[in-house]
Amino acid sequence: MALAEEPHAHSHDIRQEMRELEDKGEIKIQRVVGPYEEVEVAHGIKKKIPTTHLYQHKSCGQCTNLPGVPASSMYVYEQLGIDYLNDMEHTSCTAWNYHASATNNLVSLAAAAVRNWHRVYETGYNLDVHCVTSFGNYQEMRHLLVTKKEIRDEVRKIMHAIGRELVIPEEVVHNSEVMYVLRDQIAAKAKYRFDGLRAVDHIGCHFYKIMNDDVIGGAKPIVVRELGKTLGFDVQDYSKWFHCCGFGFRHILVNREFTRSALRVKLQAIQREVDPDVILVNCTGCGTTIDKNQWIMKAVGENYSYPALFHSQIAALSLGADPYKVAGINFHATPVEPVLKKVGIL
Amino acid sequence: MAIDFGDLKVYERMTQDPRFEDAYQGCLSCGTCESLCPAGQFYDYNPREVVEATGRADEAELRNWLENKIWYCAQCCSCKFRCPRGNSAADLVMILRDIAVEKGWAKEALEKYTRILKTILTVGNQLSPDMIAPDFFPDWGPRVAEMSKHKKEWRAELGIPGLMPIDRSWAVPAHVIKELLDIWKLSGAMDRVEATNPFLVELAWDNIEEALEDEKQAAEASHT
Amino acid sequence: MENVVVIGGGPAGLKAAAELRSLGLDVALVEKAGVLGGTPVQEKFALLAPELRPAEEVVGALVKAVQQDGVQVHLNSTVTAVAGQGKDFTLTVQNGKGEERLQAGAVIIATGYEHFDPSVKPEYGYGVFPDVITSAQLEGMLSDGKVVRPSNGQVPKKVAILQCIGSRDAQVERKYCCRVGCVVASKQAVELRQKYPDMQVYIFYMDIRTYGRGFEELYWKAQDDFGVRFIRGRGAEVRRRGDELLLKAEETLKARASETPFDMVVLTVGMGPSEGTKAMASLFGLPVAEDGFVEPADRMLAPVSTKAAGVFVAGTALGPKDIEDAALEGAAAALRAAAYLKGGK
Numbered sequence: 025m026a027l028a029e030e031p032h033a034h035s036h037d038i039r040q041e042m043r044e045l046e047d048k049g050e051i052k053i054q055r056v057v058g059p060y061e062e063v064e065v066a067h068g069i070k071k072k073i074p075t076t077h078l079y080q081h082k083s084c085g086q087c088t089n090l091p092g093v094p095a096s097s098m099y100v101y102e103q104l105g106i107d108y109l110n111d112m113e114h115t116s117c118t119a120w121n122y123h124a125s126a127t128n129n130l131v132s133l134a135a136a137a138v139r140n141w142h143r144v145y146e147t148g149y150n151l152d153v154h155c156v157t158s159f160g161n162y163q164e165m166r167h168l169l170v171t172k173k174e175i176r177d178e179v180r181k182i183m184h185a186i187g188r189e190l191v192i193p194e195e196v197v198h199n200s201e202v203m204y205v206l207r208d209q210i211a212a213k214a215k216y217r218f219d220g221l222r223a224v225d226h227i228g229c230h231f232y233k234i235m236n237d238d239v240i241g242g243a244k245p246i247v248v249r250e251l252g253k254t255l256g257f258d259v260q261d262y263s264k265w266f267h268c269c270g271f272g273f274r275h276i277l278v279n280r281e282f283t284r285s286a287l288r289v290k291l292q293a294i295q296r297e298v299d300p301d302v303i304l305v306n307c308t309g310c311g312t313t314i315d316k317n318q319w320i321m322k323a324v325g326e327n328y329s330y331p332a333l334f335h336s337q338i339a340a341l342s343l344g345a346d347p348y349k350v351a352g353i354n355f356h357a358t359p360v361e362p363v364l365k366k367v368g369i370l
Numbered sequence: 371m372a373i374d375f376g377d378l379k380v381y382e383r384m385t386q387d388p389r390f391e392d393a394y395q396g397c398l399s400c401g402t403c404e405s406l407c408p409a410g411q412f413y414d415y416n417p418r419e420v421v422e423a424t425g426r427a428d429e430a431e432l433r434n435w436l437e438n439k440i441w442y443c444a445q446c447c448s449c450k451f452r453c454p455r456g457n458s459a460a461d462l463v464m465i466l467r468d469i470a471v472e473k474g475w476a477k478e479a480l481e482k483y484t485r486i487l488k489t490i491l492t493v494g495n496q497l498s499p500d501m502i503a504p505d506f507f508p509d510w511g512p513r514v515a516e517m518s519k520h521k522k523e524w525r526a527e528l529g530i531p532g533l534m535p536i537d538r539s540w541a542v543p544a545h546v547i548k549e550l551l552d553i554w555k556l557s558g559a560m561d562r563v564e565a566t567n568p569f570l571v572e573l574a575w576d577n578i579e580e581a582l583e584d585e586k587q588a589a590e591a592s593h594t
Numbered sequence: 595m596e597n598v599v600v601i602g603g604g605p606a607g608l609k610a611a612a613e614l615r616s617l618g619l620d621v622a623l624v625e626k627a628g629v630l631g632g633t634p635v636q637e638k639f640a641l642l643a644p645e646l647r648p649a650e651e652v653v654g655a656l657v658k659a660v661q662q663d664g665v666q667v668h669l670n671s672t673v674t675a676v677a678g679q680g681k682d683f684t685l686t687v688q689n690g691k692g693e694e695r696l697q698a699g700a701v702i703i704a705t706g707y708e709h710f711d712p713s714v715k716p717e718y719g720y721g722v723f724p725d726v727i728t729s730a731q732l733e734g735m736l737s738d739g740k741v742v743r744p745s746n747g748q749v750p751k752k753v754a755i756l757q758c759i760g761s762r763d764a765q766v767e768r769k770y771c772c773r774v775g776c777v778v779a780s781k782q783a784v785e786l787r788q789k790y791p792d793m794q795v796y797i798f799y800m801d802i803r804t805y806g807r808g809f810e811e812l813y814w815k816a817q818d819d820f821g822v823r824f825i826r827g828r829g830a831e832v833r834r835r836g837d838e839l840l841l842k843a844e845e846t847l848k849a850r851a852s853e854t855p856f857d858m859v860v861l862t863v864g865m866g867p868s869e870g871t872k873a874m875a876s877l878f879g880l881p882v883a884e885d886g887f888v889e890p891a892d893r894m895l896a897p898v899s900t901k902a903a904g905v906f907v908a909g910t911a912l913g914p915k916d917i918e919d920a921a922l923e924g925a926a927a928a929l930r931a932a933a934y935l936k937g938g939k
Contacts, residue, residue, distance in 0.1 A: 087539035088497040095528045112532045112541050115494040123445040124485045126467035126476070127566065128490075130388065132559035139549055160447075171386040182556045187550050196824065202414045233451035236765075244716045263833030263840070268408040272444035278482045280509060282444070286408045297835075319511030350529050354520075357513045398762065398828070400800045401844025405851050416849055452717065452830065455762040563596035 036237065037069045041170050042192060050176060051169070054145040054193045061205045066237040072195050073205045073240075074150035078108040081140065083155030084116040085308035086334075092352020093308075094154055096340035097199055099350045103343045104209055109149045114140045119161030120309075124273035130168070134175055135182045137165040151193045152202055154336075156307035157273075159198040160230025163238055165346035166192055168222070169211040180361040198231065200306035201240050204247035207254040207339075215344035216369050217256035222300040224262050225249045226269060226290070226314065228307020248304050248335050255342045260300065270317075271309035280317075287317050291328050301363050303330045304338065316357045331360040341369055373437055373475050379425040380436065384465050393461035397421045403449035403459050415442040417449045417459030424462055432466070440466045441479045474565040484567055491563070491574035494542035494550050498535075499525065544581035553579055596620060598931050599685055599698040601673055601874060604632020605917045606909025607704035608656040609924030610931075615663035617932045622666040622696050624673055624687055626870055628919050630657045632706055634917065640736035642917060643774075643781040644808035644889070649737075652917065668696075672870070676701075676877055681904055681935065700904045700931040703878065703888070704924060705870035707910035710760025710768065717831045718759065718861055725839055726832055728759075729862045731776060736785050743858050749790055750857035754841050755779045756829035757799040761864035766832040770885045772914045776802045777809040780816040787820040795822050796856075798843050799828045800879075806916060827852075832859050865914040875914040878905050887913040898927040906931050 045051045060072040077213040078101060101108040108221065118128050118136045128136075141162075144151045153159040169176050169192060180190040203210070211217075225248045232239045240247050249259045270286030294300065304310040314332040321328050333341075337351045347353045347370060353360040364370040384390055403417040404410050410417065419437075443463040445509035450458035470476040490496055504515040517524070521536050532541040551574060554560045564571050596619055600611045603625030614621045629635055631653045634642075639649035660667065668687060675686035681699040709730050712720040720726045724744040727735075735741045743750050757779060761772040776799065783795045797816075802824070805812040816822040831842040838855040845852050865876075867886045875882050880900050881889040888907050891899040897905050908927035909920035 069561050082540055084495040084497045084539035087495075087533055088499050088502065091525060091528055091530070091533055092390045094533070095530050098530065105501060110531060113546050115542055115546060116490065117537065118496065118550075120489060120496050121486055121490060123464075125480050125486070126471045127480065127483065127487060127562055128559045129468065129472075129557055129562060132552055132554050132557035135553040136550060139553060141548075160512075168388065171392075175388055179559070181393065182553055185556055186552050228447065229446040229451075233447040237450055243714075261722075261834065266406070266448065266831065268444055268446035269450060270408065270444070272408075272446070274441065274479075275444055277486070282409070282412055284509070286444070287413050316507070316510040316514075319386060322508040348524075349529070350522070352528055354524055355517055357517075359513075369572070397799050400828035401846040401851070402828050402830045404844040404846075404849075405827070405842045406716040410851055416844075418844065418849075419848070439922070452765065454758075454765055454828070462832055569734075 038167060038170055038238070039194060042194070045170060047328045050190070052189055052191045053143065054191050056195055057148060057150055058150055063205065065238050065240060066242045069237060071238060071240070073197055073201050073273045074152070074195070075205060076107050077149045077151040078106065078202065079144045079147060079149035080108055080110045080181060081114055081144070081153045081158065083150055083158060085120070085312055086154055088350060089312045090334070090355050092350065093311070093334045093336055095352060096152060096334065096336040096345060099340045099345050100203070100206070100210065100336060100343060103213065104206065109147055110153070111143070117155070117161050118323070119157050120273055121229040122161070123157070124277070129180070131175060133161070134165045134169055135179045137162055137259070138169070138179055138183055138190060138192070139186070139188060141193055142183065143190045144193070145191045147150040149232050150197070151195070151206060152197055154199045154308075156198065156228030156231045157309060159196065160234040162196045164192050164359060166196060167235055171218050184186060196238070198239070198306065200247045200251070203335045203339050204251050210339050210342060211254045212343040214255065216342050216367055217370055218338065218367055219256035220344070221257055221302065221363065221366060222298060223252050223259045223302050223304050224265070224294055224298050224300050225252065225259060225304040226265065226307070226310055229268055231307060233281045248306050251335055252304050252338065255338055257304070259304070260298045262294050262297045263329040264290045269313045271311040271313045273309070276309070283313060284317055284320060287313055288324070288326070291318065291321065291330070292326075294330065295328065300330060301331050301366065304335065305332050306335050318358045329358055331356060331358050331363055333360065371539065372431070375433055378473070380429055380432040380469065383469055384424065384462070387465045387468065389461050389465055393458040393465065394421065395455045395457055396425050397425050397457060398455055400454060402452050402454060406448040406452055407444060408444050408448070409442045413442045415439055416506065417443070419459050420462050421459050421468075436466055436470055436475065440470065459583075471562050471566070477566055480566050484570065487563060487567060487570055488573065489538070491554070491570060492547070492577045493538035494547040495539040498538045500536045544578065544585040548578050548582060551575070596935055597622070597698055598700045598702060598935070599624060599683070599696050600702045600704060601707055601910070602632065602704035602870065602909070603630040603667070604704060604706050604909060604920070605634065605653060605656055606920040606924035606927070607632070607702070608660050609921040610702045610704060610908055610928040611665045612656070612659040612663055613925045613928035614932060615665060617928065619686040619932060619935065622668060622698070623660065624671045624696070626667045626670070626672050630660065630667065630669070637730045638734040640733055640782060641785060644806065644812040646781065646784070656921065658883040659866070673874065673877065677773060679903065683904065699935045701878070701905065702761045702927045702931055703874045703905065703907045703911055704909045704927070705874050705911050707865040707871070707914065708869045709869040710866055712759050712861045712863055714766055715759070716867070718756070718829070718859070719832045719834065720861060723832065723834050723839060725857065726859045726861065727855065729775070729782065729860055732782055732860050736782065741789070750793065752794045752856050753786060753796070753858045753860060753862045754829065754854070754856045755783060755795065755797045755862060757797065758828065759861040759863050760866070762800070768864055768866065768898070770914070772805060773803070773805065773861040774916050775808065775864070776804055777812055780813045780822070782860070784812070784816050784820050785824040787822060795820060796825055796829055798825050798841070800826070800828050806918070829859075856869040865910060867911065874911070878902055880905070880907070885913065885914050887911065898923055898930055904934060
């Protein structure tokens, strides 16, 4: 009799396996600290989204290209009286380099993840990942560490050599998931609303395509659009929502013709179908690609000027953040000013 | 670029990779991956080929992919997300890239990666504000020049602790960078850097030695 | 006790009830809906593959046999509890008026299947774009004699039928084949081309599986006589552009991704266990397999028996199949139940 076998790798609750490994003494789980909200992610699995003691796991792409994005996250937490930690003792996750060049091998990638997780654990804060590349990578590394003994063993050895332990967080949470959970609190304190502005959202591929069973919204993520709607945006559908922005990890550096071509397909659909005021994003790579590559489309006779605004930026701006000194709109290549003028922020 | 594959059995080497078990299950040849693939839209590239070649253990085809095609993939993982068999062409590509890097066959593909690697190995970040220069990103439009010019003052205006330096994304301290270097050494990643950019390895260790010394002196100075 | 309760009034249950009567047993038939006939009647099946006979003619005959043979029919009724074992079961049956108890020496479960809900896969736009419909909805339109685009009431000029929606798909935990989708799509395409000779009909498929007698011939007929266009590739994504739907798929035999405009997209939806099948499996403590359908005592040697003595099972409660096979299993289950009551094994 062929009774139910092991469930498909993409849709199981990894936390159960983590607990079994913990019981065997193979790993240590970092559990969520303090209050959290439980949200169903897939197949009845519930994910705990912490609402305080948030470790700001920064994004190197954001801090370099759009530093108003992390600044906005911290501003929102300050305004809502939420405890967070802006710690310097985490490194980049190195997953951008992995997907672009493969020069770092899998074990080094997993070990870099665990080193950062252990650092978070040391501080007693909850992991709050700003970057979608890091988020997808941490979900994948957690999956590999839990399901592949050989990786676990190698990483544990390395951790011991550098004086750390194999710690895996119970929840790998993205900053946009936290903002989604806080959306009503943000709206309640909002000084500005975005009523009357049309938006589309573009969700980073690695937010949901690497591990599809552990993000809010599952097959069609909702975090950014629901936050946007709560803050007044009229968020509309467009046909190319699933289409990659063209970032491509390596392509944005060494093959920008590809990046521009892929983005153009997306922009054409957005313009034809919605022609919004803004494109809402949650991903470092996408936000950068969309922001920086619209001007060049003039070369093919097409005009686009859709500012790319991150979830944290719209939250901060609605709470009254300074557009330059907090949201950092001066770092945007596609001007944000016209949109902020429309709603009276500028 | 012509690769001398020697006696490498590509398929066999792929199956030894821990990612392989999740990445390949068998293929319906349904074309879902290709339909959704952004690389397939602009290159002579079809992710179904690499999945089917894996299924057939087709050495000639897999070697063909190793030569060049693996570098077209954008790693968006749309194929993985929608494949009705649960395959991941994106991960098969990563396994093949892994082989290419390990064997030193990726020099051409990695030509422009020296700076990123150097940044990781010296400051613990993959990017830094001083990399965003108008001559490197002329296609990003006129505002890049402004950003580049004002990078220090604008970052100071944001007032976020740790976000002031322009040679790194945030101020990762030296002893943390040292941990990352140790990870790369112990995991064998440093050997791969050696294979493509040998001078970087020496530079990284020299740099960290100095940075640790500076950190130590700064700590002593703050005590006194 | 020489009586049997049959649960489910579709082809399998109807056939079982009629055969039991022919063997001289008392039969009660419990049906959740207000009419007999099961899914073919409730979803208004048009012609049946492969003979292109009206469903009404076939299922109508099965219903008539039950009505004429003195089967005690309980409509709008569900079994909510079971007590006893061996040859002495008491079933609690809930209907609009209240509860009643039925005594039974044996029970046959024929509670059927339900279609896959394609809104689980947002890439097809089902429930968002009105002109994306299921094969079951198309069947209803064919029965009603008019196939139109729900968005504008016009007859579509170009239709794509996408195979294996909710079948052979690990992403939605439906790894199995629905077995009838290929012949149903061929049949629907033939009906469309018969009725609207100017309509272009495309079928996007991975494999054409024509296991039943006459199925392959119908597939050939669709190609030879009706010019139905078969494209080898799974429909990957449907989006809307203005008034039309754009279908993304790879034409795998050309190794080329395509984006083709259509007026209407039909999703050939897979079969899963019905709520009733799940409920009865749990009520009678029957094991279900990985696919969610009831696992019989032995798939080859005791295909309509279960591990519970006196409990038999037939039709699509055991997995996807066509009406022919479902009725055949109903007859087999009737025979097993009768033998059981006569003291045989």
